[in-house]
Each structure stands twice: as structure tokens, then as C-alpha cells.
Amino acid sequence: MGAGISELVLQAGPLLSSALSTFGHRVLSQAEETGDQAADTGRRLLRAVWRHLGPAARTTLEELLADIDVEEDDPDALAALRSQVRRALRDNVDLYREWSALLPEPSGTVTITAQGDRSIAAHTIQNSVSGGTFHGVVIQSGHLTGLAFGDSAALPRPPETTGRPSARGTDGDLSLRNNEAIAAQETGDLEQATALLEQNVAESERLLGPDHPDTLAARNNLASAYQEAGALQFAVPLFESTLAAFERVSGRHHPDTLTTRNNLASAYRAAGDLHRAVPLLEETLADRDRVLGPDHPSTLTSRNNLASAYRAAGDLHRAVPLLEANLAASQRILGPDHPDSLAARANLAGAYRAAGDLDRAVPLYEATLTSQEQVLGPTQPTVLATRRDLAIAYRDAGRFEPALALLSTTLGQYERLFGPTHLLTLACRSDLAATYHAAGRLTEALASHRTVLEQSTRVLGPEHPTTVASRRAVAAIERERAAGDRG
Template sequence: MVTLPAEAVRWAQEVQAPPGAGNLPGSASGVFVGRTQELTTLRALLTDAGEAAVTQETRTRAIHGLGGIGKTTLALHYAHTYRRDYTLVWWITAETTEQIVTGLASLTMWLCPQWAMTAGVPERAAWALLWLQWHPGWLLVFDNVEDPADLRHYLGALPDGHHLATSRTATGWHTIAPTMPLGLLHAEAAVDLLCTLTFGAEHAPTSAQRRDAADLAADLGYLPLALEQAGAYLFETGTLLADYRQMLGRVMDAAAGGIDPERTIARIWHHTLTAIERRNPQAVTLLNAMAWLAPDAIPRTLLAAFCPDPLALGQALGALYAYNMIAYSADRQAINVHRLVQTVLRHQPAGSDGYPPGRQDAEHLIQRAVSAGNTDTLEWERLLPHVIGLAESKPAHSPTSIETADTYDAAAQYLHHQGREAHTIRLRTAALVQREQALGDTHPHTLASRNNLAGAYKEAGDLSRAIPLYETALAQSEQVLGDTHPQTLVSRHDLAWAYKEAGDLSRAIPLYETALAQSEQVLGDTHPNTLASRNNLAWAYRAAGDLGRAIPLYETALAQSEQVLGNTHPSTLASRNNLAGAYEAAGDLARAIPLYETALAQSEQVLGDTHPQTLVSRHDLAWAYKEAGDLSRAIPLLKTALVQREQVLGDAHPHTLVSRNSLAGAYEAAGDLARAIPLYETTLAQSEQVLGDTHPNTLGSRHNLAGAYQTAGDLARAIPLYETTLAQSEQVLGDTHPQTLVSRHNLASAYRAAGDLGRAIPLLKTALAQCEQVLGHTHPHTLASRNSLAYVYREAGDLAHAIPLLETILAQCEQILGDTHPHTLASRNNLADSYNDAGRVEDALALLGRVLAEYERILGEDHPHILAARNNLARARDAAAAVQQSDTATPATSPNLQLPSDAPEQPE
């Protein structure tokens, strides 16, 4: 009880506050972005949906959120914005009851100094309460309330104004006041704030600076105080945004100009952790462990291993939740921690054991979860982000644990078996680093880790990093384990594979041959690794255009895989798909397509719809349909394959580029150049960037884009691109490689289209002779070369050479490709035109009528080939008695350069 003198009571009734009175800390002129909606909501909550006048009824609201999220800033901005609507605005620091009493006492000192100078703190506080009871319409702001119960007396005693509280505490308010949780800034608002603070309001950041600001804002977790602290530091020191990101954990306690040293993020959270530790020491230990995991969706079951008593775990998490240091998922079975909280906690000093707080606990949590032998896919998917988070967050000088390296390997193997080897790079890297430090550079386990990391880079399409790692692993395996040790054989085999992927067949094939011979000798003729070596040597032969050696080897490999591994084993499925590819490369689509269909159906059933090997089978079957002229089945399947590869492998993965290139080829075959050309251009740009300027797939993309330009009549762009591609193919792949032959043939065709027969005829003769020698007389590429040469003879008026060639071509196309294949139709059309030129009108009319009917049935009403065929038939009928007619024949088609199909996964 406090007794006030009569004159003090009278002054409490009579003293009036001047207009706009208050003691607000700071002004409203600072940067305030991204909280307009929250300010509007707060006003509505305090004034019955925003009515202009303050009612006589009490209104109490509490803003709660993580330290540094902007609670005080929002309350201060509200108080400044609406201070003229209140008789008085009084700011009270409210961490303790003593501070609340002191804050009220200071109101008395401000309003009635003549009496307050002689009164004690309790009397002054009592006078302030009396004044507030006599003078309604005020706003009291209780900033940083630690215990909501501390406000209960004041809210009950002061009914005629507005109470606004801010607190790091989310719990304990349900009997005190309604709450308004304050979330993070939106990304754009956070970037705006950071740029304004860093560069000044008068300076517009460049696009590169804004991108860097966006990256830093994300690292800071869109936390307003962290953004303010960073902006002040960057403005004062001139530090680059990117450099600040590298120093992030070390500068969270740095107070630049305008930042109160006690208001840095690290200092604020240190005070919060001190308060939590007083309440529940185990909560801080638990938070330190969670700092080393992924920030989102930490399973409660994972933490239970650390804190097996459910009651104790609930109390520890409750203490963290009460101070907004964690958030719960919707079902409350997972925990989220702010990224910057983790960053600050990770930069605490290491203990005597060399581990920073919580690091060893986090490793033990993950080790226990993985060693439990849980093979449930759902549980693995919940656990994976935290295994990866642990791998990425290892401090530079923290002790090394072999058990943790084994954990990383176990997670990587799970991804490997899911067909997601390209996603294991971070895990494989961490395992290798741990083993190098613990076991040494040439320990067999270290060598295996190095080889596995190379494989992850290879699967991700990063051959520039994969090949040197493979070379190092092989050299060390030969030295440490011996030339024919099984692990050495795997390393040799994998290096050969990487060379082949890079288009370096001169190094790949001898290495494959050596690997196969040694595997047969050491492991036996039908060991799975021997089968893989045989299959991949066949693949290298096929890539070199040597189908005479490739197909028998593929057939042997498939037969052995079926016998040893079973009909639906993944390696058998890959062998089946690759044999189908070899048949297709030989022009034998009658055997290729059924084999592809079987391989796809089995892959979908055994491996799943989006497994990388299933995607390979789907793409290759779609391309075979396209080669057979069945675009109605090819295009939808290619679209599906592309979308799935983008989703599973990424937008610029080499296999995704193959799918994009193939879909463009199908659009071109359908006459849809408006979709084909942009897709080709995108694919070429990505191939140059990802694979390099002279990689075989890049050469294929460049060649196909040139072909599309030619089809569109843009020879000014087509011919230089063809010439570049041919020169690069001769240099990289060799003079008679199938891709080189196709490039030579199509460059000659472009010369012919440009009317340059002096360059076209010799080049076509060379191309035809080489195709016959390398690919055989009936290979589709050979047929296309023969067709183009005949067409050029015809254009030159040499029908004596043209017609016999065209008759041979048509007979071979009908026999090899089928009666309605696009190449067969083009050959029939061109032979008819040559008959027409030679005055054999009846023969020409018969063939042209058949061509038109087949085009209409297969391609649709408006396809360019149909229009040309219809035009040719009309001319032939109108000029049946003429000696010569104008030529508007459909040009002889050339095959699209087929990019290599994907290959089976390698054993590790």
C-alpha cells in the first residue's frame, strides 16, 4: 500500500498532458519497409477495426516473435504514427517488474516534477497510475515483456486506454491479452531494406548488387534487425555484400554506426539463451544440437534419441518455443529453427574436446538414426536434409569422426539406389574429407570415397571435376592395391566411362579393353562387373561407329545378364535398352522398337516411373518412334521424358539437354520450326556452357540447329554453322566417325540448296563413299547420302546418273525402313520428279499419287511435304505432254544427327 498526500492526489486530477506528449525512444524517420499490412492490422486490433477515435474501453494487444524480428520497431512506428490520437504515449521497458515500476515513476517525474523530486519510486509509480485513471485515451507500450503475468495488475487497474506489449515470449498470454505473432519480412521487402541501408536511399543498386543483396538477405533469414545491422556495417566499412556473407558468423556481434552494441543479433540472442537456460538448461543443449542440422522439419523422433523422456523433451522444446527460438510444424511433429539462429550458434567457441557446442551431439543423433537400420523410404526422406545439413556445417577444425563419414556414405548410397547419384556430391565430398583426415590419402576406404565422389560429379555432368578425380583414384589404386585388384578394376572401368562421356574415345576404348580383359581374368566371365565392362566396351564401339563389333558384344552381354542377374535386374534392363540402341544405329528399327518397348515397360515396373534409367528408356523409345516416322507417338513421349528429366536431374543436366534436343528434332520432323528452332538454340547455348564447345553432344546440337536453319530457308546462318561443326567433328571425333559423316553430308546438302553444286557434288561423293565403307550400304545415313547425291545429279541435268541411284535408294528404303517411313516417301517423291524430268510421265504420275496419299494419311492436311506433293502432282497432270517441268520437289531428307543415348549406371 502506498499513501499519497492530498495535494499529490489533487495534482493527479488537475495536471494535463501537453498535445502529443510522450517519451518515445527515437523518431519515426528511420527506414521502415515491408510492415504496412502489420501496422494496419495492429491499428485495427487496438481500435475496433480502425475507427479514428480512441474509445474509452481498454484495448490490450501483445506482439510476440523472435528477438530481432522487429517487434519494437513496429510498436515504435505505431506509436509515432498515431500519437496525436492519444492523450499521452508512454514507453516502458518491461523486462522485469522493477523496470515497469521505474517506467511509471518516470511518467510522474515528467508530469509533476515539483512533487516527484521529493517522492520515492513507489509513490511516483502510484501517482502515475492515479493520473492514468483520471485521464483516459492514452497508450502505454510495454517493451520486451519477459513474463506476461507481470502486466496483470496494471491491465486490471488501468481500463481506459490502450496497452501494447512486445515480447520474445509466445506463451503465457492467453489469460492476459490477445497476441499478434510477427513474422519475417517478405523477400523483396528485405532486399529493399538492405539495399537502402547499404547504398543509401539516393543510390540505385545495380542488378548484380541487388542479386548479392538477395543472397545475403536470404542468409540473414529476412530478419529485420540482422538486415539493419548488416546494412550499417556495409555502409560504414564499404565491405562487399559477398564478402559479408563469408564473414557472417563472425560479424553478428559487430555494431557499426547507429547500432547499439547491446542490440546486435548475437547479444540479443545471448540474453534470450541465458533466460532459457535459467528456465530449462536442457533446452539450450537441444538447441545447440539442432543448430548443426537443416533448419526446417527436424523430426521430433530424431530428437527423442537425445532426450528419451517424452515429458522432458516436451518441456525443453516448450521453453524454446516460448521464446520463439523454434517453431512447430502444423502437426507439431517437426521443429523449425531460424537459419540465422543456427549461424550464430555455430560460431560459439569450441570446448576442450575441440567441438563447438552441440556439434558432437548432432553427429551422435544422426549416427543413431542411420545405424538403427531404418530402410523406410519416408523416414529416409525426412532424415536426408539433416544428414546433408550436418555434412555442410562441419567446422574447419572440428575433430574427425569415421562413424560420421560412414553415416554420410549410408545416405549417399540410399540416394544412389534411388537413381539420384548426382545429388550425392555434398555427402560424398564430406565423407572423402573425413576419411582423408582420419585414415590418410591412400587408405582403401579413402580411395573408394574418391572414386565415388568422381562418380557423383560424372552423373551431374561435371566431367571437368570427375576425370581428374578418377585419374587420381586409379593411379593410387594401382600403386596401393595392385593392378588387378577389384577396386582398381572398378576405377579403371569408371575412368574409361568418363573419357567416353567426354568424347575422348581414343583413351576410352583401350582402357575399356584392358578393364574387360582383366575383369574376365580376375573376376570371371560372368561376374556383374565383367558384364558391365563388356556392355560399356560395346557402347564405346558404338560411339565410335564400329557397329560390327558393338552389336555382337551387346548381344553377348544381354544374354549373360539375363542368365546371371535375371530378366528384370537393372543391369539387364540397361543391356536390353543398349542393344536396342545398337539395332537402331544400324537402321534395324524392326528389332529396335520392340526391344525398347520391353525395356521401358520393365523399367517402369521394377525401377519406377521417374528413375533415371526409366527416363533413358522412355527417351530412347520416343526417338526410335521418331526415326520410324511415327511422330504421333514420339512427340508426347519426348515431352514427358523432358519434363521428368528437368524435374529429376535438373534443367542443364547432360541427359536433360539430350531430351530437349530430341524434342526439337521431333518438332522439326513434324514441320513445326517455330517450336523447334528456339529449343535447338537453347539446347546449344546450354551445351556449350555445361559440356564445352567441342563435346560430341555440343557438336550434335550445333549440327541440328544448322539443319533447322536450313529447313527454314536461312542458309546464311545454316552453312557457317555446318562448316564449323564439320571442322570440329573432324578434329575431335575423326574423319569417318558417324557424326562426322552426317555433318559432311548435310553441309553438302546445304551447298546444294544454295545452288553451289561445284562444292556440293564432290562433298556428297566423299560422304557416300565413307558411309558405305563405315556404316554399310543400307544404313539410313548411307541411304540419305545416296539420295542427296542423286538429287544433285538431277539438278545438274544428269538424269543418267540420278535415276538409277534413286531407284536403288527407293528399293532399299522400302526394304529397310518400311513402305511409309519419311525417308521412303521422300525417295519415292524424288524418283517421281526425276521420271517427270525424263519424260516418263505415266511412271511419275503413279508414284506422285501414291506419295500424296501416304503423306495425307501419315502427316496430316497442312504439312509442308503434303503441300509440295500436291503441287507436284498437279503440275505433272497439267503438263503431261510437256517435255520439262519446273522443279518444286520436296528436298531429300537427311537424318537428324542422333545424340548418344544415356548409358547404364556404373558399379561402385
């Protein structure tokens, strides 16, 4: 990709403001150009966003634009608009290209303005057994979590977030640095993101004190970045100390405490420590069920996370009924075509696949993918994840040709959307390599695994779980080929 998503949004900011000032609430419906280049370009940018959204998201955008006070500075409404635009650009590669073509090449100095609140990034638990991606349910905005390889089971998922009012005054640099860290994570620059978040923790402790809620939020976000970078030796103890502090400062049942407990369980899960992850998730679900109610979105998320951990532990007898119940609740509360209900369907399909029940897994994946493409669009990351999972299910069923075709197409979409070295792209290439291997096409399998190894070593380092897994895959295929030559 060219410019990053955050860079595009920053560059477009003055143009969008000019369009809103000129056209007002008619910015989407106005057909004629005004001759004002900035206003006309801003209008075209907003209309492009609207065209690429699904029906529900279009309504949200229209309501946001209607609520903006064009006569006065309306920072909250403008921040909400920027957030929706950023999500749309991240989720749709065609919109990204259209915006890149509409925006002029940046020149001179770009002034970066801090946007949004600091928030606690809350991971959804991944499934690392052979059984497909575990899709986080009731996910809000945020960046991506870490991954390991094997199949799409450890695909990073967008985290849920718990918002916090942004402190004002002396900590303006903290907000700016946090936004820059999020932008770095979006582009896969984990080293830069971690460095920025480490600075934020040090400055927060100095300016606000070690037990201030914003300091604890900064520590939580740093631990999340460590986990994404595969540095669990740093992530786990930081999550543990942050959870202890939240329990002391905010209480055991405060939403921030429950979110941090969920994150610690995620880190335990990533480290393979299910003996500690499962009880923590059970405790979090019980607390959210009691404090928030059984139908609260965060409770649905916790139920999914616990089911994922059960599945990773091989306890499908508890995972499948929990997922079936959660899907029924999500469809009842949110509707069958809500994105979170569709994610819950994909999770259940993954559990069926893990149980070897491909007769139920494949049709459920296929139906879910069709609905997701209609509701979310064909290039939304959640849709790409389901497409990968369906391909893996085809592979398990011995249907190698459709599996390879689906993975090849999806890999190209990941490369266009995120670039060749992003974690999601590397994960999909690893899936493709594994499918070549299963089909007996060792030459293509080895080439794909070597590409993953080279790119992950360069971007993530030699000890990252992704690099280690790809190194082992290369060695295994080389041994297999050598044995075949001797035979």
C-alpha cells in the same frame, strides 16, 4: 558458370555440418534463425535443395536427414547427403544459382576431402543414327559419356555405376585423385580428368597389384575417360584387357565383369563396330537375365542397350518390340512415372521416329516431356534431352518454327547449366545448326556450325569426332552456298 558443382559442395560442407549440429532433425522445419551465421546459412542451403526437388526426392532427402546421427560423426550418411546434393545441383540450374548466391566467396586454402567409393563407370549404348537420343535406363550417379553429332542421337548419358568398397590406408590418395577426376569430367575438363586417371592406374598397379579389383576399376574408369575424349584407339584395347582380367579374377558372371563387358560393347558401338558390339550385348543380356533375373534393373538396362544397338544397325524390327517390352516391364516394376520408365518411353519414341512413324513418335515425346517436367523439373538434363529429341521430331515433320524455338530455349539452358563449351551444349548447338540448315536458313546454320567447330577444336582437339563432324558440316554448307551463288 562460376564455381564447379564439386567446389560448391566442398565449400558448403562445414556449413551443412553446422546446421545439422545446431538444428538436428528439425533442420528443414525450423523457421527461426539462431544468429549463428554458419548454421543459419547451412539450413538455408538445405531448404533450397528441398524446395527444388520433386516429391520422391524430397522424401529421400528427409529420410537421409532423419538417419544422420547428429551426436556422432556419421561419414556414410553424410556422404549420401553430399551425393544427393551434388545430383540436385547438377540437375537444376536455379538451385545452382541460389547456392552460388548463398555461399560466400571462397578465400584462403580449401582442404579437399576424398568422398565416396571408387566405382566402375558403365556406359549405356548411344544411338548414332538419325533417330533421337537413346536414354539410358536404370541409371545411377556418375559422369557423362562421349558423343558425336548429327542430331541428338549421340547425346552423352549418365552412366550406371557398380559400387566398390573403398580401400583404406595407403591408397587414400587414389580416392582423392579419383574424386578430382570425376569433378574434372563434370566441368568438361577431359584432359585433366584423363591425366588424373592415368596416374591412378599407375599408382593402383604399384600399390595394389595389376589384378586387384580396385586396379581393374581404375583401368575401367580410365578407358571410359578415353572414350569420352574420343580416343577410341586407347579406350577399346584398355576395355578389352580389363574385361579379360575381370573374367580371370572375378569370373565371367560377376557383376563387375558384366559391367565391363557392357562398357566394351559401348566402345565397339562408338567405333562403329556393330558386328562385335551386338553379340557382346546379347551375351551380357543373357547373362544378366540368368544371374540377376529378367526384372533386375541391370537387366532392364542391358535390354535397352541391346535395343539401341539394333536400332543403330537399322534393325528396327528387333529394336522396337524389345523397347516396347522393356517399357511395359519398367512400368510394371517401377511404376509409370518413375524416371527410368520415363526414359524408356523416350527411347521408344526415338525408335518410332527412326522408323519414320512420326504419328506415334511426336505424341509420345510430348507426353513423356510433360511427365518428366512434372517429376524431375524443367532443367534436369534428362528433361533437356527429351526436349531436344522432340525438337528433332518436329524438324523431321517439317515443323521448323517450333523446332527452332525449342532448340534455342534448350541451348540457353545448357549454357547456363554447363557452360558454352560442354559436350552437351555443343551437341545442342549442333542440333540447332542442323535445323537451320533443314529450314533453308544457311547463314544461321553456318554461323552455328562454325561456333561448334571453333569451340570443339579448342576444347577437344582437332581430331575429336565432334570437331571432325562440325568441320564436315561447315564445308558442306559452304559448298552448298557456293553452288547457289554460281547458279
